[in-house]
Amino acid sequence: MTDDEYGLTEETAGAPGDEFEEIDVRDTEADKIARTKDREFAEFRKRLKDTEQFKLDDGAFDDATYAAIYKLVEDDHMGAMGGPISTGKEANVYEALDAEGGDVALKVYRINASNFQQMRAYLEGDPRFEGLRGDKKAVVLSWTRKEFSNLRRAKAAGVRVPAPLAVQRNVLVMELIGREGDAAPTLSDVDIENPQMAYEVVREYVRRLYDAGLVHGDLSEYNVVVYEGELVVIDVGQAVTIHHPNSATFLERDCRNVANFFARQGADADPDDLLSYVHEHATPRAEADTAAGDRDGTEGSLDRGSDADDA
Ligand SMILES: Nc1ncnc2c1ncn2[C@@H]1O[C@H](COP(=O)(O)OP(=O)(O)O)[C@@H](O)[C@H]1O
Ligand SMILES: [Mg+2]
Numbered sequence: 537m538t539d540d541e542y543g544l545t546e547e548t549a550g551a552p553g554d555e556f557e558e559i560d561v562r563d564t565e566a567d568k569i570a571r572t573k574d575r576e577f578a579e580f581r582k583r584l585k586d587t588e589q590f591k592l593d594d595g596a597f598d599d600a601t602y603a604a605i606y607k608l609v610e611d612d613h614m615g616a617m618g619g620p621i622s623t624g625k626e627a628n629v630y631e632a633l634d635a636e637g638g639d640v641a642l643k644v645y646r647i648n649a650s651n652f653q654q655m656r657a658y659l660e661g662d663p664r665f666e667g668l669r670g671d672k673k674a675v676v677l678s679w680t681r682k683e684f685s686n687l688r689r690a691k692a693a694g695v696r697v698p699a700p701l702a703v704q705r706n707v708l709v710m711e712l713i714g715r716e717g718d719a720a721p722t723l724s725d726v727d728i729e730n731p732q733m734a735y736e737v738v739r740e741y742v743r744r745l746y747d748a749g750l751v752h753g754d755l756s757e758y759n760v761v762v763y764e765g766e767l768v769v770i771d772v773g774q775a776v777t778i779h780h781p782n783s784a785t786f787l788e789r790d791c792r793n794v795a796n797f798f799a800r801q802g803a804d805a806d807p808d809d810l811l812s813y814v815h816e817h818a819t820p821r822a823e824a825d826t827a828a829g830d831r832d833g834t835e836g837s838l839d840r841g842s843d844a845d846d847a
Contacts, residue, residue, distance in 0.1 A: 566604035604705035613702035683773035693748035720763035731801035
């Protein structure tokens with residue numbers, strides 16, 4: 537196994553942090569489309585509603601969610617909708633085709649997410665989302681936007697994540713990890729060939745994220761997928777910046793989940809050691825990650841060192 541096969545190719549990028557753009561979450565283009573109910577959209581919605589995967593799950597989408605998908609198709613971010621990969625508490629994940637017929641994944645957040653109070657708590661401590669309005673729709677739309685933004689930032693930091701492709705209202709389009717009809721399994725579902733090496737890769741991911749000012753917040757064997765020898769971190773919607781009042785607790789929990797999992801697989805891993813490792817080897821941005829930094833992109837540069845080598 538080389539570092540490459542475990543996904544440790546360094547992807548460098550400009551200083552991340554300016555990826556969050558203000559959006560009007562009250563009345564998105566999708567809401568406008570849903571409201572005008574023009575014939576083309578009505579037909580699109582009917583076609584989509586009549587496909588097998590939606591017959592089974594009737595009522596999962598409101599009109600504006602159909603409109604968001606319609607808008608993504610109109611804007612050439614996707615082509616046809618495919619079958620479901622996963623049905624979760626706050627979102628469903630589907631396969632889809634992009635405009636050229638390649639594979640993508642679609643994560644569709646529910647506006648009626650049962651745990652939206654929790655979602656709000658994650659958003660409120662995050663300087664990127666200061667001044668967020670409190671209603672369900674605003675929270676879920678900001679959350680979707682946050683996942684997109686976190687994917688971008690993680691990718692820029694050299695963490696292997698699904699490439700973020702587009703976001704529209706409560707719908708996120710990203711790279712599909714795996715093949716059509718055969719999405720990649722999570723770490724919890726595979727036999728790990730070399731647990732020690734895999735652990736070191738994930739440890740490096742945690743370090744790189746932290747270095748870029750982010751804490752995943754729900755990192756475990758369930759949110760890492762394995763594809764062609766690469767470990768790919770997913771589900772970054774809840775990831776917070778280091779300024780979030782709970783970021784230290786989240787980092788501790790991530791380290792505990794990760795180290796305990798790999799220790800069970802036979803790796804030499806320990807939660808406290810992992811946490812110390814991250815603290816010792818990362819230099820999270822102190823100034824650059826403020827709300828202002830995130831909004832206008834006035835970032836300090838990151839000292840990432842020779843990442844791939846010390847894993
Ligand atoms: N980009 C992707 N490519 C392939 N499978 C994915 C992708 N994103 C999510 N999945 C699958 O969908 C499941 C749920 O996605 P996740 O982002 O973890 O949402 P949840 O909040 O429901 O846990 C994952 O466990 C994984 O199996
Ligand atoms: Mg998940």
